[in-house]
Amino acid sequence: MAQIQCTDLSFTYDGVTVAEGINFTLKKGDYLCIVGENGSGKSTLVRGLLGLKAPAAGTITFGDGLFARGIGYLPQQTHLQKDFPASVREVVLSGCIGRFGNGLFYTKKEKQLAAYHMEKMGISDLAGRCYRELSGGQQQRVRLARALCATGELLLLDEPTAGLDPIVSRELYAMIEHLNKTEGITVVMVSHDTGAPFYAASHVLHLKHSQLFFGTREDYLASEAGKSFLGGLSDV
Amino acid sequence: MFNAIFDMLSYPFMQRALAVGILVSLCAALLGVSLVLRRYSMIGDGLSHVGFGALAIAAVANLAPLKVAIPVVVIAAFFLLRLSEDSRLKGDSAIAVISTSALAFGVLILSVGGGVNTDVYNYMFGSIYAMSEDDVVLSLSLSFIVLVLFILFYNRIFSVTFDETFARAGGIRVNAYTMLTAVLTAITIVLGMRMMGAMLISALIIFPALTAMRVFKTFRAVTIAAALIAIVSFAVGITLSYLFDAPGGATVVLVNLGAMLLFSCIGAIGKRK
Known part of the structure; x- marks a missing residue:
């Protein structure tokens, strides 16, 4: 059974179509890499999947235990967060906010969940530390732990390595791949990086206002779209 | 000195000023944490200037000040937030346009309506004599509402303040929380501004x-x-202003500045260790 099925999806802003003809299906445990140039509609599709932007046409269907609120979203870092006074524990715990419903305070179960994911991301010893004093890589692990608190099913990552150095980026990709392989968490990643995420991805979606390609990574590397986008990198 | 403080506390107008001031300071500080972190600090400044315009109208038309000012400032809060969210307009310049216009409008109305210069001075820089029984009751109810809402929605406020997009994805109605913050801020400002002054309340x-x-x-x-x-800071500021016969609003602001400098030093020392 498909976890996400997008059928003939299109999005418009003020009557201008920014993305159209999007058709793809993801099963549990898939790893989808969304590629395309700036302004090709990637971020709009992400907003659509999260239920923050209604499609102008077409449908998004969730299945296999997934629903829009149960997506673990890792948005890009905002400039506000760079000097925000918050402890690591406070940030990770806020990942449970989507589980609230009408509740007001975090339950013991949610606090345990936060502790569990901090442990998994190797940041338990940072729990009391101030978020703004951490390195870029540590901050990203904190935000990943927060996203995990929101989901057991699907991680949606928007350029997770923006602003990180290559070594830290590689560690983060390895962590994401580990979550995908060992816990069967579906991964949807928007990325400019033509290196590491490509080796882990099972599927590729290439957008340029309309959908240029959707399929497995192997097929993408052999396709026209893949060859032109990756240039000479595909045989590295 | 203690005698002088006991003396001060025996005046009903000082009791009212202290009660309203402490409650307004408390509300302003709680709302301020979220506003400052979300880079909305200037909204407070804009709203107080709009409040000045509204108080001027009320004074000339001989209406109850709060009944005019609260609705006007609440409406202004809606507008200012819309302007800040609209990426086509630069939020900070839009606020500057609105706040200076409201200020100019207020000054003009007051001068046409009778040229009462003391009123202009009092509205701009505040007067501790300005608080009535009604103000005390109103500040009590306001601060109660702010405190209760703040505690109940604490986790949501954190989430919205730290990461709007993530909060939205988690189903939090971010705009509703922003509006609520703006409305409560508007009321807090109107309550406090006659004492602190339109130029100083933010x-x-x-x-x-x-x-x-x-x-x-x-x-x-x-x-x-x-x-x-x-x-x-408020309690210390108002006491100093009483003891040295200094303007209340200005003294409170300078005590706040002193506290900030003190904390900056403590922070710097803490970092070096």
């Missing part, structure tokens, strides 16, 4: 949060510290 929103952030590193600690700093 200090109560901005200073305590910034001061607390110099030293404290978790959201909870910053929030609690900001509330305490605001209360202490």
